[in-house]
Structure formats: C-alpha cells, structure tokens
C-alpha cells in the first residue's frame with residue numbers, strides 16, 4: 001500500500017506519517033529536503049546534517065563550475081588555490097561551500113534552489129518507484145527478477161510525508177521556471193499512483209514549533225507575511241490536487257484523497273486509521 005500526506009508546512013503531515021508507519025509496519029520514504037541538500041553538499045560542518053535553506057544562499061554557476069573543475073581538472077594546485085579544495089572533502093561539499101562563499105550575488109533564479117527542487121522531485125519519485133524483491137535483497141534492482149534469489153519484483157509499500165505536488169508547490173513559490181510541462185505531468189501522474197492521499201488543510205491547524213526556518217517560511221519579514229506564505233502554499237496544494245486527477249474526498253475504489261479536517265491529534269489519527277482500514281477492506285474484496 002502507498003500512502004501519502006499533502007499539506008502546508010507544520011500541518012501535521014510528518015507526525016501522522018510516523019504514526020501510520022509504525023501502526024501498519026510500513027517504511028517511511030527517507031527522501032526529503034534535508035537528505036537531498038546533504039547529497040548536494042549543503043551540510044552543517046559540525047552536525048553533518050543537510051541544510052536545505054543554504055541552497056538559497058548559493059550561486060548555481062559557482063556550484064556547477066566548482067563541480068566541473070574538481071571533476072575534470074587534473075590541476076589540483078589550481079583547484080586548491082581557487083576553491084580551497086581539501087583532498088579529503090567530497091566534491092559536492094567543496095562545490096556547496098564555494099557556491100555559498102564565492103561572493104556572487106544570488107536571487108531565486110540564480111541560486112541553487114531550482115537545481116535543488118528538481119533533484120528533490122526526482123529523488124523522491126525514484127525512491128517510490130524502485131521495485132523490490134520479496135526478500136528485500138536490493139532496493140535498486142531494475143530487472144524483472146531479483147539478481148540474488150530470482151523472485152519477481154514487487155512494487156514497494158510505504159508512507160510518505162509529502163507528495164510530488166508539495167515539491168511542485170514549493171517550486172512554484174520559489175522558482176516557477178523549473179516547473180516545465182514534463183515536471184508537472186510527472187508530478188500529477190505519480191500522485192495518481194498512491195492508494196490514499198491525506199490532505200492536511202491549513203484551516204485544521206498549524207504547528208510550527210520553534211524551528212526558525214519553518215516559522216520564517218518563505219523569508220517573510222513578519223508574522224503576517226509568513227502566514228500569507230503558508231496560505232499561498234495551502235491554496236496551491238488544493239488546486240494542484242484538484243487538477244492532478246486524484247479523486248478528492250472520495251470513497252471510490254482506487255486512489256482517493258481524504259481531507260483530515262480535525263484539529264485534535266487523537267481524532268486525526270482515528271480518521272486516518274479508519275480510512276486506511278476501509279481502503280484495505282475494499283481492496284481485499
């Protein structure tokens with residue numbers, strides 16, 4: 001079973017996804033903004049954690065130039081002088097570091113944000129479309145049967161705390177140019193492959209906690225701007241859901257999108273579990 005949560009930042013998606021993963025013994029998709037930022041070299045030097053907001057501070061051309069120089073240049077002395085290359089440092093880390101500190105001015109079109117949004121959407125879909133052997137031998141097999149034990153490969157079952165529509169909404173808010181027709185159609189098509197999509201509306205509540213990056217989402221200078229940023233995200237997600245071809249708030253067979261309108265956490269959990277069990281019962285018939 002493939003279960004996804006969609007909604008603006010802080011609307012409780014991750015909390016519910018973790019709860020469902022444990023309750024139904026399903027893996028959680030680990031691909032997120034932190035893991036992709038880390039893969040691109042945007043890491044906290046102290047904790048080793050990915051730092052997704054650094055992509056906004058990095059110049060895309062500096063990032064790519066650095067990668068190319070380290071990858072293709074045999075002139076290590078030159079690279080060391082220009083980029084401060086440390087032989088032990090992974091190439092992406094040098095590139096990210098140089099792109100942030102290189103000094104070139106960035107805005108939402110010249111920063112690494114478009115590259116990051118693209119990679120994020122791709123990595124997410126790749127993880128969710130990989131096929132598994134029944135004995136979980138290799139997560140990356142692409143053939144019809146397992147190389148190790150010969151079993152046929154199965155579609156994965158999982159929970160994810162965001163859909164490609166969430167990725168697309170953030171791309172539309174931060175760097176709309178990256179959303180091509182192909183990007184859009186792929187996001188729509190992939191969203192239709194979920195068995196259940198749970199929409200967490202902003203109106204039901206928002207729990208931003210004290211994470212500075214989330215509280216200041218969208219770079220809002222004050223509370224009113226930040227709240228309008230989250231509102232833009234919420235209405236975008238509603239529109240994308242309606243346009244994606246998922247069956248909104250439907251009890252029909254196949255993909256259904258269910259709105260979790262309750263505010264109380266216990267009520268939300270009860271609603272989600274009841275929907276999943278009803279979907280399972282339908283599919284078993």
Ligand SMILES: [Zn+2]
Nearest residue numbers: 133137146149
């Ligand atoms: Zn196998």
